[in-house]
Amino acid sequence: MSNSPLLEIKDLHAGIGDKEILKGLSLTVDKNEVHAIMGPNGSGKSTLANVLAGHPGYKVTGGEVLFHGKSLLAMKPDERAHAGLFLAFQYPVAVPGVTMVNFLRQALNAKHGGEMPIREFREKLFSKMGLLKMDQEFARRYVNDGFSGGEKKRAEMLQMAMLEPSLAVLDETDSGLDIDALRTVAEGVNALMNPEMGLLLITHYQRLLNYIKPQFVHVLIDGRIVRSGGAELAEELERTGYEEEEALVAGGKA
Template sequence: MATLEIKDLHVSVNTDEGKKEILKGVDLTIKPGETHAIMGPNGSGKSTLSYAIAGHPKYEVTSGEVLLDGENVLDMTVDERARAGLFLAMQYPVEVPGVSMSNFLRTAATAVRGEAPKLRTWVKEVKGAMSDLDIDPAFAERSVNEGFSGGEKKRHEILQLSLLKPKIAILDETDSGLDVDALRVVSEGVNRYKADNEVGVMLITHYTRILSHIAPDFVHVFAGGRIVESGGPELANVLESEGYVKYTGKQEEASAV
């Protein structure tokens, strides 16, 4: 179990017009077992937040802190952040031709756990996790995400979640591109892992449909590079009916990054 604290986080990126500030002072605390839904319009900086926490080199943190149980993860390399317990399920998972899913998963698990899992135990663990997510065992020998549908890519992101066992899970628009059945399976996978491990979850989404499967404890409206309103699950229903107009009308909207 771990607590993630984001304190006055400012992040910039380089553009053709020069350096542009995207995050403009983000404050958020996620405690063990809590699910925080981050909702907002396109280009508001939601994905920038996830990439900055994970350590993407494109995003420059100009001030602020991101603490995991008191340790500033911004001082860590990307792999150190993963070993510390951070996990990012990407909105657009990348293809890695020539690297099989089985090799990728075992290598990742070895890096995070600090030692290679025993093969017999590992095979059983992977098969069970794949079965839970309705993933065909044949996918284990296919190249990472190569030729996968959107739903298959997202299932494999949650497969990684269940096998790497992070303390904080950041899910960046995991619902995008999913049909009804895939959304149900992916959501069940997240809920199962959360129930078993008391993980803190940051769930970035535009829509409320995934929130009917993964119940948030808190909902935050993200606009203009910062959180502009927070509330309980009922806030998501307000956003569903009213949209983000009142927030984007008052906040300067960041460029889509």
């Protein structure tokens, strides 16, 4: 197991209903690596995030995904979380009536397969909230209910901090954030990153990557990775946009 890469996606085909969105996507992410997947709207970015997390609305039609060398696609969503996968949602849903603290406690207990002592839990919660510069009052609020855009993203980061995943997938974490909120969230991610962990950033724009530096950048067009490079690729895309890449893909098809 220690020899297998953290995440291996091989020729993944997936979509909604009969519509194929991912058309043979391959990608390997190892520990201590930060990857960014960039692409225009409709290229399959959110589909990839949802398929990895096991959203029941998406159907996998081909290929495989190995996580710590085991088939991820065979696992239920909660089992994926227990195995160390975390998805920070682009649009986290509100869960009125369920407090953050209750939610986090149940999630942690489920992951550890038993009751974590309440004191230990509280100490951990408050230290992670401190790390993310969050007010303790936040823990008593209902999950994402009435949260601002920035609060939602910080709540996602808090969940990530508490669950300590080996692979975190951040789906458009920069969307809906002003520059200050973006900086706070990015600082949080950087503080949580460790050498045993891998990070997959999914983003339309380059601006998140000013704060979280990827070693690898991949361009996703029409359900496939069409180009990979280093951090400089993101800057190039910021200047040129996706049209050139899209044209190349369109040309290849013709």
